[in-house]
Amino acid sequence: MVRIKRITPSDGALYAQEVALREQVLLRPLGLDIHKFRDLFPGYEDRFEHFVAVFDHPSGERVIGCALLLADYPERGIGKLMQMAVDPQRQGEGLGRRLVVEVECRAFGELGLRELFCHSQKGAKGFYEKLGWARDGDEFSEAGIPHLKMSLVAPDEEEEVE
Numbered sequence: 001m002v003r004i005k006r007i008t009p010s011d012g013a014l015y016a017q018e019v020a021l022r023e024q025v026l027l028r029p030l031g032l033d034i035h036k037f038r039d040l041f042p043g044y045e046d047r048f049e050h051f052v053a054v055f056d057h058p059s060g061e062r063v064i065g066c067a068l069l070l071a072d073y074p075e076r077g078i079g080k081l082m083q084m085a086v087d088p089q090r091q092g093e094g095l096g097r098r099l100v101v102e103v104e105c106r107a108f109g110e111l112g113l114r115e116l117f118c119h120s121q122k123g124a125k126g127f128y129e130k131l132g133w134a135r136d137g138d139e140f141s142e143a144g145i146p147h148l149k150m151s152l153v154a155p156d157e158e159e160e161v162e
């Protein structure tokens with residue numbers, strides 16, 4: 001059974017596994033590691049809300065997916081979804097969807113944010129679209145890779161617009 005949990009960098013073993021997954025799936029392909037990532041986002045590692053997908057292994061919990069939420073960024077009421085990654089051996093099982101839904105519930109529910117956005121690698125655009133996110137603006141380059149801004153407005157905000 002896979003569970004989605006919220007952890008912090010002080011959750012030693014689970015955080016170490018989250019970092020290893022981010023390095024494997026997202027950072028190393030860009031020539032980065034967690035130290036370089038921390039340099040790019042100084043002080044943010046503790047400010048992120050860390051969501052992980054875990055399953056029980058006889059040797060303990062194993063992290064097989066992760067996502068970060070940066071609330072009230074770049075301004076109050078907006079949140080950024082970052083570092084979305086699923087273990088390559090477990091992709092296509094719905095774990096990415098579960099992680100994003102958990103982030104949406106936290107952002108639009110408890111935190112009361114009005115909008116979420118992310119910088120999606122172009123190849124992941126369809127994943128966010130399947131979850132109801134919409135493209136917002138033109139393609140741009142980030143870390144030398146084509147990206148798109150994808151965003152989702154809180155359900156309540158949509159009703160107010162209609």
Ligand SMILES: CC(C)(COP(=O)(O)OP(=O)(O)OC[C@H]1O[C@@H](n2cnc3c(N)ncnc32)[C@H](O)[C@@H]1OP(=O)(O)O)[C@@H](O)C(=O)NCCC(=O)NCCS
Nearest residue numbers: 085086091092093094095096097120121123124126127130
């Ligand atoms: C992108 C990623 C997070 C998706 O996670 P996942 O667990 O494999 O996705 P899910 O199984 O939850 O897929 C949910 C839906 O999105 C679709 N989907 C998944 N990845 C997709 C992609 N790259 N393009 C189009 N659709 C995609 C699935 O087919 C599924 O559709 P369905 O509801 O019709 O079955 C994962 O593949 C990953 O870590 N990729 C490498 C890193 C990456 O690109 N991260 C995003 C950086 S912005």
